[in-house]
Amino acid sequence: MRKLGISRRDLFEKIERDALGPLPATEWEFAEWKRARVNIDYHIDAESFFYSVPHALIHAEVDVRVTERMIEVFHRGQRVGLHERRYMGARHGTAPEHMPSVHRRYAAWTPDRFRRWAATIGPHTEGLIAAMLAARRHPEQGFRTCLGVLKLYRGVEAAKAEAVSARALEIGAFNCKSVAALLTGKSRASGAGDALRQRCSITKISAVPAITTERNPSMLAHPTLDLSNALGPGLYGLAKWFKELEHKAEARGLEHAEWLGLLLEYELTLRRQKRFETRSRAARLRHPASVEDVDYQSTRGLDRALFLKLAACDWIAERRNLLITGASGLGKSWLACALGQKACRQDISVLYYRVPRLFTDLTVAHGDGSYGRLLRKIARARLLILDDWGPEALVGDQARDLLEIVEDRYDAGSLVITSQVPVDRWHEMIGILTIADAILDRVIHNAYRLELSGDSLRKRRSAPWPHRAAQRRRPHRGRLAERRAALAGRAAPAERRADHPRQIAGGACRPRPLRDALLISSARGDAGGRGRARPLGHREPAALGSRRRLRRGPIAPRKGHCARNMAIVRHFAVNMIRTAQSLRTSP
Numbered sequence: 001m002r003k004l005g006i007s008r009r010d011l012f013e014k015i016e017r018d019a020l021g022p023l024p025a026t027e028w029e030f031a032e033w034k035r036a037r038v039n040i041d042y043h044i045d046a047e048s049f050f051y052s053v054p055h056a057l058i059h060a061e062v063d064v065r066v067t068e069r070m071i072e073v074f075h076r077g078q079r080v081g082l083h084e085r086r087y088m089g090a091r092h093g094t095a096p097e098h099m100p101s102v103h104r105r106y107a108a109w110t111p112d113r114f115r116r117w118a119a120t121i122g123p124h125t126e127g128l129i130a131a132m133l134a135a136r137r138h139p140e141q142g143f144r145t146c147l148g149v150l151k152l153y154r155g156v157e158a159a160k161a162e163a164v165s166a167r168a169l170e171i172g173a174f175n176c177k178s179v180a181a182l183l184t185g186k187s188r189a190s191g192a193g194d195a196l197r198q199r200c201s202i203t204k205i206s207a208v209p210a211i212t213t214e215r216n217p218s219m220l221a222h223p224t225l226d227l228s229n230a231l232g233p234g235l236y237g238l239a240k241w242f243k244e245l246e247h248k249a250e251a252r253g254l255e256h257a258e259w260l261g262l263l264l265e266y267e268l269t270l271r272r273q274k275r276f277e278t279r280s281r282a283a284r285l286r287h288p289a290s291v292e293d294v295d296y297q298s299t300r301g302l303d304r305a306l307f308l309k310l311a312a313c314d315w316i317a318e319r320r321n322l323l324i325t326g327a328s329g330l331g332k333s334w335l336a337c338a339l340g341q342k343a344c345r346q347d348i349s350v351l352y353y354r355v356p357r358l359f360t361d362l363t364v365a366h367g368d369g370s371y372g373r374l375l376r377k378i379a380r381a382r383l384l385i386l387d388d389w390g391p392e393a394l395v396g397d398q399a400r401d402l403l404e405i406v407e408d409r410y411d412a413g414s415l416v417i418t419s420q421v422p423v424d425r426w427h428e429m430i431g432i433l434t435i436a437d438a439i440l441d442r443v444i445h446n447a448y449r450l451e452l453s454g455d456s457l458r459k460r461r462s463a464p465w466p467h468r469a470a471q472r473r474r475p476h477r478g479r480l481a482e483r484r485a486a487l488a489g490r491a492a493p494a495e496r497r498a499d500h501p502r503q504i505a506g507g508a509c510r511p512r513p514l515r516d517a518l519l520i521s522s523a524r525g526d527a528g529g530r531g532r533a534r535p536l537g538h539r540e541p542a543a544l545g546s547r548r549r550l551r552r553g554p555i556a557p558r559k560g561h562c563a564r565n566m567a568i569v570r571h572f573a574v575n576m577i578r579t580a581q582s583l584r585t586s587p
Contacts, residue, residue, distance in 0.1 A: 034064045036073075037292070042098060046071055049091050052098040053081045061292050076312065101261075111139045114146045121158050124165035132174045148176035152183055272347070279344035285352050286387065289338035300330045300454040310339060310448060313346050316383055321415040321447035325422055329456025332418040336385050339416065343383050351381035355389045362401045379408040389419035390429050399435045410442045417443070 036044040038057045043050040046064050051071050053062060057080065065072040066085070071093075073081035083093045111133050118129040129146050136142040153161040164182045173179060242263060254262070291311040296304045309315075310322065322339070324332045340350045353361075365371040378384060384405075394402065409415055421429060423444065430436035 029067050029069070032066045034066060035061060036064050037061050042100075043092060043094070044073065047085070049086045049093065051081060051083045052092075052094040054098050055100045076308070109143055114143070114150070117150055118146075121153060122162040122165070124162045124169065125153070128165040128168055128174075128179075131169060135174050145174075145176050149179050152176070152180055156183070275347055276345055279347065279349060280341065283340055283344055283350035283352050285337045285340050285350070285385075286354075287334050287337040289334050289341060291338045291342045294335070294338060298331075298454070298457060300326070300452045300457070302335075302452060303450065306448065306450065307335070311342055313339075313343055313348065315448060316343060316348055316414045319411055319414055319446075321417070321443055322450070323423060323444070323447050324416070324418045324450045324452070326420070326450075326452030327454075327456070328420055329458040330452040330454060331457055332420075332452065333387050335450070336387060336416050336418050340383060340385055348383055349381045350383045350385065351378060352385045352387065353378075354387045358386065359398050359401065362398075366397070375404060375408065378405055379412070381413065383414045383416065384409060385416045385418075387418050389417050390421040390426070391419075393429050393431050395431075399430050399432050399439075402430075403435050403439055406439050406442050415443065415447075423449070 034046065036046060038044055038053055038060050040058055041050075042055040042058055043052050044062060044064060046066060051073065053073050053075075057075060060075060062080070063074040065074065069085055071081075071083045071085050072079055073083075081095070081098065083095070086093055114129050114133070115126055118126040128149070132145050132149070133139045133142045160183075164179060167182055168174070168179050173182065245259065245262065291307075294302075294307065296302060315322070322336075324335060326332055337352070340352060343350050361374060362371070365374045406415070419426075426440060427433075427436045430439060
């Protein structure tokens with residue numbers, strides 16, 4: 001600053017002050033991005049709490065922006081959910097607009113709603129509704145009864161409804177049938193027992209016993225199921241869901257329109273699932289891949305934004321193509337199958353072919369007369385996947401057959417081609433110049449491109465793990481020599497003796513102190529004429545210096561044989577004691 005002849009303050013006032021901008025209106029907050037999958041209950045898991053998203057996104061992957069105060073959920077770049085972040089209390093944060101219509105209607109029915117409805121009629125009616133809810137183990141079990149009573153009071157004067165409610169509270173008539181009897185004047189005034197035993201009279205018009213009575217007023221399920229089955233297999237899902245709804249207590253309070261909506265929704269879901277399974281079988285995809293399982297962390301040059309755009313399958317509706325090129329082992333076929341599986345999920349017909357087998361089928365079709373039928377089958381698929389294009393050049397009629405396939409698909413369907421050969425060399429592979437121009441002009445100019453590069457994923461996946469023997473800790477050689485020398489009855493030498501039992505043959509064996517001790521004791525027992533100490537199951541080598549090792553059975557018994565292990569340990573301990581005694585008494 002001395003050389004400039006000006007102070008820092010003057011420089012700030014002269015240059016920097018005018019360039020300063022105002023502070024942001026809000027404080028900066030740290031945000032963390034995560035990926036989450038929408039569960040079947042249309043909630044995502046974020047920081048051990050659950051937040052709702054629109055129910056149409058079930059099983060979809062979304063981006064979650066987590067801040068100190070808010071949880072934001074994005075799908076395909078658009079925000080689909082906004083919640084205040086939870087730190088305690090209820091673990092589920094559910095927005096009503098995210099719920100299906102059936103769930104919203106069910107969640108709207110609460111005990112307070114029934115009490116408020118009854119309070120509009122009078123205090124006795126409100127008390128009757130409260131008593132009906134309290135008489136059930138769970139308040140939800142009384143919703144149907146309360147709804148029936150309040151429907152009975154429609155069109156009835158408030159004074160009469162209040163009198164009926166007061167009488168029902170007095171005699172303890174907490175069911176819809178007794179209230180209906182009181183309202184019509186057919187009840188007896190002798191008490192609660194008579195009111196509960198009151199039954200509607202049945203006029204005998206046939207000698208055949210009645211199929212239903214007032215004791216079980218539920219609808220006949222078997223004729224309904226017979227009718228749905230008689231309409232054919234197309235309504236199998238409706239019949240199946242009808243059986244399940246019939247046995248659910250919460251479904252009894254639903255109206256006819258709600259029943260019909262649930263049945264139709266289940267039938268539609270089942271049909272979509274069947275169509276997806278049919279599309280997947282017809283596609284004959286090589287890999288069971290999905291776009292949600294794509295590894296974007298691998299260094300292979302995969303453009304994540306472009307691939308997510310392709311996963312939306314809008315390019316198939318626009319009848320555009322996709323070219324995936326790169327070296328072997330980068331997952332080109334896997335990515336193509338993942339896009340094909342996503343297309344099947346969106347009810348788009350897909351057909352997968354490896355190019356060598358496709359040309360083989362076309363050659364056979366030329367001979368048996370099914371060439372036209374095979375071309376029509378390929379043309380019907382909205383998405384055709386041609387895998388392993390190249391590197392061999394086309395021969396014979398293969399170029400003309402490929403031109404027929406591309407011509408049928410131009411502006412009528414989409415095409416995915418995977419190849420190890422760069423696109424600029426495809427002209428050479430086709431061979432015939434005019435046909436090559438026609439094919440590439442229809443394929444390349446309206447196509448997306450994914451150019452992959454890097455190391456092979458197969459090579460990375462098959463890399464060997466470090467050998468466990470390299471990580472094993474071995475005993476120190478000096479201590480090992482001291483133990484062996486002590487067992488042999490002599491001081492530890494500076495170097496290993498040439499007449500050591502494990503060194504006679506000149507072999508370098510892995511240090512095994514216990515085995516060497518037993519072998520030494522066995523040799524000294526032979527020399528001194530004393531009893532030989534053998535481990536359990538030991539088999540004597542052919543010679544003292546033989547390189548044959550002891551059997552692994554006594555040393556490393558199999559897992560799970562605890563009793564045998566303890567017996568072996570005890571036997572070894574006895575042998576070691578005898579060996580030590582023999583060494584002390586030996587000259």
